[in-house]
Amino acid sequence: MKTSKLLLGDEALALAACDAGVKAFYGYPGTPSTEIFEAGEKYIKLLNDGRVAEWAANEKVAYEFALGTSYTGYRSVVTMKHVGLNVAFDAFINSAITGIQGGLIVAVADDPGMHSSQNEQDTRYLADFANLPLLEPSTPQEVYDFTIKAFALSEKLKLPVVVRLVTRLAHSRGEVSILKTSLKPESIGIPPISKKFSWVLVPSIARVRYKELRRKMPSLYEEAKKFNSLQSFPSAKVGVITSGMGSAYFYQYKKNNNISDEKYNHLNVKAYPLDMDLLHTLVKISDTIYVFEENYPYLEDMLIPYCNSKCVVRGRRDQTVPVDGELNISLIRQALENRQLDGKVDGNLFTKISSLIEIRPPKLCEGCGHRDTYQAITTALKNIGIDDPRIFGDIGCYSLGVQPPYFGIHTLVDMGASLSMAFGAALAGMTPSIGIIGDSTFFHSGMPTLLSAANLKLNINFIIMDNAIVGMTGQQAPVATDVAPLIAKAAGFRDEQIHLFTPLPQKTEENVKQLEQIFQRDEPSLIIFKRKCIIAMQRKLYPLEKKEALHE
Amino acid sequence: MNENPTYGLVVAGVGGQGAVTIAQLILGAAWMDGDHVLQSEVHGMSQRGGEVSAHIVFSKDPVMSPTIEQGDADFLLGLEPLETLRHLIYLKKDAHFITSITTIKNMENYPASENILSLLKSIDGVKMIDSDQIAKEIHFSHGANMTLLGYASNYLPVNGEVWDKVIRERFASKGEKIVDKNLLAFNTGKKLINNENFVYQ
Numbered sequence: 001m002k003t004s005k006l007l008l009g010d011e012a013l014a015l016a017a018c019d020a021g022v023k024a025f026y027g028y029p030g031t032p033s034t035e036i037f038e039a040g041e042k043y044i045k046l047l048n049d050g051r052v053a054e055w056a057a058n059e060k061v062a063y064e065f066a067l068g069t070s071y072t073g074y075r076s077v078v079t080m081k082h083v084g085l086n087v088a089f090d091a092f093i094n095s096a097i098t099g100i101q102g103g104l105i106v107a108v109a110d111d112p113g114m115h116s117s118q119n120e121q122d123t124r125y126l127a128d129f130a131n132l133p134l135l136e137p138s139t140p141q142e143v144y145d146f147t148i149k150a151f152a153l154s155e156k157l158k159l160p161v162v163v164r165l166v167t168r169l170a171h172s173r174g175e176v177s178i179l180k181t182s183l184k185p186e187s188i189g190i191p192p193i194s195k196k197f198s199w200v201l202v203p204s205i206a207r208v209r210y211k212e213l214r215r216k217m218p219s220l221y222e223e224a225k226k227f228n229s230l231q232s233f234p235s236a237k238v239g240v241i242t243s244g245m246g247s248a249y250f251y252q253y254k255k256n257n258n259i260s261d262e263k264y265n266h267l268n269v270k271a272y273p274l275d276m277d278l279l280h281t282l283v284k285i286s287d288t289i290y291v292f293e294e295n296y297p298y299l300e301d302m303l304i305p306y307c308n309s310k311c312v313v314r315g316r317r318d319q320t321v322p323v324d325g326e327l328n329i330s331l332i333r334q335a336l337e338n339r340q341l342d343g344k345v346d347g348n349l350f351t352k353i354s355s356l357i358e359i360r361p362p363k364l365c366e367g368c369g370h371r372d373t374y375q376a377i378t379t380a381l382k383n384i385g386i387d388d389p390r391i392f393g394d395i396g397c398y399s400l401g402v403q404p405p406y407f408g409i410h411t412l413v414d415m416g417a418s419l420s421m422a423f424g425a426a427l428a429g430m431t432p433s434i435g436i437i438g439d440s441t442f443f444h445s446g447m448p449t450l451l452s453a454a455n456l457k458l459n460i461n462f463i464i465m466d467n468a469i470v471g472m473t474g475q476q477a478p479v480a481t482d483v484a485p486l487i488a489k490a491a492g493f494r495d496e497q498i499h500l501f502t503p504l505p506q507k508t509e510e511n512v513k514q515l516e517q518i519f520q521r522d523e524p525s526l527i528i529f530k531r532k533c534i535i536a537m538q539r540k541l542y543p544l545e546k547k548e549a550l551h552e
Numbered sequence: 553m554n555e556n557p558t559y560g561l562v563v564a565g566v567g568g569q570g571a572v573t574i575a576q577l578i579l580g581a582a583w584m585d586g587d588h589v590l591q592s593e594v595h596g597m598s599q600r601g602g603e604v605s606a607h608i609v610f611s612k613d614p615v616m617s618p619t620i621e622q623g624d625a626d627f628l629l630g631l632e633p634l635e636t637l638r639h640l641i642y643l644k645k646d647a648h649f650i651t652s653i654t655t656i657k658n659m660e661n662y663p664a665s666e667n668i669l670s671l672l673k674s675i676d677g678v679k680m681i682d683s684d685q686i687a688k689e690i691h692f693s694h695g696a697n698m699t700l701l702g703y704a705s706n707y708l709p710v711n712g713e714v715w716d717k718v719i720r721e722r723f724a725s726k727g728e729k730i731v732d733k734n735l736l737a738f739n740t741g742k743k744l745i746n747n748e749n750f751v752y753q
Contacts, residue, residue: 006579139590168592172592252617255616341623344645344646344677349675357638358660358662474595
């Protein structure tokens, strides 16, 4: 029996996991993946049958939580954004070699077009590198269906299965026909006695396990083949390869323009690794092949050596589609027809509009404490003669401090890089050296740098903007609150090296004076600006709810 | 001609203004009316006062693309004049669009309001609505968007009877008073089609 609902792609993944009997959701918040976990948490509450959802300090830890749950024979989902998989990569790669027990889904949301990210890396390469299967749905319905199948596939292959979403799918709301009943989480047991040591990747065992992973590859191709399809027509001389959102846009392009399916030989890729037979057939029957995929030229690069001189490949490599950015229907039309639609905005109107409109960048909220923090820091630096400060920044709401009037950060690389880059710069002679980080990002990967710094005789300043919440991704509870000073003390910081400030307009003058002193000391300082997130306060989210079952 | 055409609609506004809520109501209405529906939303960084838009696509046939091609949208609902202007690029040649006339100047270099409004006024298919004024008159300060939606509902290929239910369901958790206020704003906007006092064109 089936019923249907309007769901985001992210929500469809969470609901499917619940319906497939998932025991646990783990993750670290990151747009556009955050709502997978949040929806999972919501459904778990409704089901109330002993499942758990737990944010981890970072993606690597979350991944290992999931692997541990898998070891006990239960199904689990770990969620992260694309760059989060870099953080989890060590665990990810090696879990392919240990293999899994209970089904494990790695739900990764890529961000082509960089709506909320520092790059647009493509998770398909990472799954390929780890020798793991990856499913790439195109609609919320496919997200649901593929997730149900992914658990069975994971347990059949004894491997984690990656489900790759992209922003336009993660945040697309559509109708999803769902199962009427939810399986209860059940364990298939811990690994049997015969496999007791196969998760111990000492070299002698790892060599055996790695051989075994390689031996599984034919079954991976076999399984992926069941998802992929080639539609060919004797009259068609043009081939099209699509995957993920490329498939969705290509379908809609044909539908909206009454273009017959028979015009193109169409290879629709939904699962990886891709069997070469399908590519081979497509090449044999087509003179030209267009590739529409989100977003690196992954399939295209597989195709090019197959084509040789037999056919022409059109895609991102030859600029038929721009090499960077999101795909859309316009780009497909441009590629296939070399024209755009004539809409309401003609050349004349376009000129008029262009001369008027300005970008409207997102900004720090009115009343946000980060504003007062940036104000205090930049003023203090100016007062001690530093007119062109260079401050190492990090990832969170406070990244918006890069904008006027603060111009408060000068680097943003990856989670935690603020403190470690400040450390490296201090060692190389920068004084004062300043890194700015949020409380959740500090727990994610800022802590190790703090532990290294206590006894240096260098003017290095670790500034934590502490709002006791994960603000940017929608106000999730951080893994810990108020522990940074204790950690610093345990690591060897003296009380005089630890400073607590309240970022409020009426405190700015006083904060500036103290900062002027601190920024001129030749010793490490931990400076905490502590004030709650204004949005979270308006929404009455404090105190943040912790999951009772886990934390009683 | 396509037997079951795809209808594409863009809602544009400023982060925090409620564009996604309005889009979800339209999506819900089309779905309740028996269409296949899909909608692309903006979450994350842009919600901090940046540009926010949602695309809604529906048809009697299955739909797969959650975004609309430039030049192919049938309707635009602009909650803020500059954002209306920014998203006009999505509209079909003969498409209608409606826009609020209240500017939100939360940025450097906001263009002169009169330049934006006079350009909008000169474009075919525009309906400019003083939705903030209407919201004031019905004593519901947050009612401007619902007024615009009510007015827009006259243009959308959605059975007029479904709106009441969709609005009730959406605001039910906030209490009967809020439901009634939203219905009032919607219906006031809807009736503007017969009362051009607040409509400038």
